[in-house]
Amino acid sequence: MLKTRIIPCLDVKDGRTVKGVNFVDLRDAGDPVALAKAYSEQGADEICFLDISASEEGRGTMLDVVNKTARNCFTPLTVGGGVRSPDNVIALLRAGADKVGINSAAVADPDLIARCAARVGRQCVVVAIDARRTGDGKWEVFTHGGKRGTGIDAIEYAELACAKGAGEILLTSMDKDGTKSGYDIELTRSVASRVTIPVIASGGAGTIPHLIEGIQETGATAVLAASIFHFGEIAIEDAKREMQAAGIPMRIEEN
Amino acid sequence: MQTVALIDYGAGNIPSAQRALEVAVERSGLSCELIVTDSPEKIAAADRVVIPGVGHFKDCREAMFGVSGLVDALEDSIHKKGRPVLGICVGMQLMADLGLEDGETSGFGWIPGKVEHIPTDAGLPIPHMGWNELVVRTEHPVLAGIETGNHAYFVHSYHMHCANPSDLQVEVDYGGHITAAIGRDNVFGTQFHPELSQETGLRLLTNWIKWNP
Numbered sequence: 001m002l003k004t005r006i007i008p009c010l011d012v013k014d015g016r017t018v019k020g021v022n023f024v025d026l027r028d029a030g031d032p033v034a035l036a037k038a039y040s041e042q043g044a045d046e047i048c049f050l051d052i053s054a055s056e057e058g059r060g061t062m063l064d065v066v067n068k069t070a071r072n073c074f075t076p077l078t079v080g081g082g083v084r085s086p087d088n089v090i091a092l093l094r095a096g097a098d099k100v101g102i103n104s105a106a107v108a109d110p111d112l113i114a115r116c117a118a119r120v121g122r123q124c125v126v127v128a129i130d131a132r133r134t135g136d137g138k139w140e141v142f143t144h145g146g147k148r149g150t151g152i153d154a155i156e157y158a159e160l161a162c163a164k165g166a167g168e169i170l171l172t173s174m175d176k177d178g179t180k181s182g183y184d185i186e187l188t189r190s191v192a193s194r195v196t197i198p199v200i201a202s203g204g205a206g207t208i209p210h211l212i213e214g215i216q217e218t219g220a221t222a223v224l225a226a227s228i229f230h231f232g233e234i235a236i237e238d239a240k241r242e243m244q245a246a247g248i249p250m251r252i253e254e255n
Numbered sequence: 256m257q258t259v260a261l262i263d264y265g266a267g268n269i270p271s272a273q274r275a276l277e278v279a280v281e282r283s284g285l286s287c288e289l290i291v292t293d294s295p296e297k298i299a300a301a302d303r304v305v306i307p308g309v310g311h312f313k314d315c316r317e318a319m320f321g322v323s324g325l326v327d328a329l330e331d332s333i334h335k336k337g338r339p340v341l342g343i344c345v346g347m348q349l350m351a352d353l354g355l356e357d358g359e360t361s362g363f364g365w366i367p368g369k370v371e372h373i374p375t376d377a378g379l380p381i382p383h384m385g386w387n388e389l390v391v392r393t394e395h396p397v398l399a400g401i402e403t404g405n406h407a408y409f410v411h412s413y414h415m416h417c418a419n420p421s422d423l424q425v426e427v428d429y430g431g432h433i434t435a436a437i438g439r440d441n442v443f444g445t446q447f448h449p450e451l452s453q454e455t456g457l458r459l460l461t462n463w464i465k466w467n468p
Contacts, residue, residue, distance in 0.1 A: 001381075001385065001386045001426055001429075002383065002385050002386070002409075002427075002429055003385060003386045003387065003388075003406065004385075005385050005386070026464055037327070040453070045385065045386055046385075058339055067270055069269070070274065071270055071271075071272040071274040072269045073448060074274075074275055074451055074452065074453050074456060075409055075451060075453065076448075077450045093268050094268075094269065094311070095268075095270065096268060096270035096271055097268065098271065098410070098448075098451060099410075118309075120309065120310050121310030121314075121345075122311055122382070122412070123309075123310075123384065123410045123411060123412065124309060124310070125381045137415040140401065148299075167382050167384070167410075168382070168384060194379075196375075196380060196381060196382050197380055197381065197382065198382070198385075199378040199380075221304055221380060221384070221385065222385070248321065251406045253405075253406065253453075255453070
């Protein structure tokens with residue numbers, strides 16, 4: 001049986017980990033390579049790096065961080081942030097990423113998803129969607145770190161991304177991100193029920209029950225969280241045990 | 256000193272596989288040199304060969320045939336020299352007779368079978384992505400110490416259907432039986448990524464380094 005995944009996400013800027021509340025107020029939570037290794041040892045099922053560097057230099061540093069991480073932990077690594085072309089995707093894969101997240105550039109040009117999938121296979125292409133609620137059962141896609149509205153309906157865009165060849169959707173609620181009040185269940189369920197690819201719930205996890213409802217009430221196959229793990233509020237092992245006790249199949253290795 | 260060649264034909268993530276093989280070599284206690292190469296001469300001279308692979312069956316096949324002499328060197332290694340070969344993910348799938356991803360593409364035919372889409376009747380998301388519990392079907396030396404219930408990491412939409420049931424070494428359940436590892440004579444392949452499967456993966460790679468079929 002396939003197990004539900006817990007994915008700690010590290011925001012990385014110029015080679016250092018940061019995590020903002022609602023993407024603004026940055027706090028330093030350490031060295032990404034060391035954190036990824038620690039998470040891997042705690043039972044993280046995948047690791048996600050989001051590169052929020054603004055400069056080319058910062059992006060070059062990211063390739064280094066990815067390479068060191070791939071050589072230090074044998075856990076799947078997804079890397080996103082600033083990816084604009086199939087060549088960017090290939091550079092990250094060659095550095096040691098296992099999957100690459102595409103966000104703003106795919107919104108501007110959805111065919112980019114197809115071009116990347118054709119080059120590296122759809123299973124390597126994660127389409128990241130940042131969505132904000134605009135009304136009853138309606139969400140809008142935001143880009144550029146959640147700052148720019150697009151007028152695009154998030155559910156329709158998720159379907160388009162799936163049709164263009166995305167292998168997975170990383171769905172972040174901009175309303176919930178940083179609030180620790182739980183995932184946007186309705187958003188996640190709406191997207192998961194409309195696509196045939198795996199969906200990762202993201203944005204808003206503050207407690208273990210949030211992780212549980214993020215799976216049981218949505219159809220997502222993975223939960224992503226950041227600050228609750230970085231600051232030791234929740235240990236991944238504890239989360240996995242409680243999720244398993246709630247009836248969710250988790251990977252818990254008996255050592 | 257034996258040489259292990261990890262073929263780099265441009266398909267995907269080499270650093271993880273390289274590092275995991277380095278750890279496997281260390282653990283095996285054997286004197287091995289690991290090389291990452293697409294040179295047919297070096298592959299022909301290697302004592303063991305690893306074929307990684309990410310993406311499309313057809314693209315990976317074309318990329319391998321795109322390196323002049325590479326596939327001939329591999330076939331020579333397998334059939335004439337009897338050297339151990341390990342395929343990972345699409346590197347495993349290429350060992351089949353036929354791939355059915357985006358039309359029909361012939362494989363290398365080292366292990367009889369076809370690479371088909373994962374059954375979709377159960378309505379489960381595709382790709383099959385994440386950690387699944389292995390069901391070990393045989394007592395293959397490469398699987399020593401790996402038990403049913405151990406987890407491995409998968410990311411794929413197609414899987415191999417072996418023509419000979421005895422070639423199927425490991426499977427997993429994902430809306431039906433999915434082939435997780437195959438083996439025949441000196442050829443072994445995993446659909447999952449041992450380089451991303453932590454202890455279980457490192458154990459398999461270490462066994463393979465020590466394996467003398």
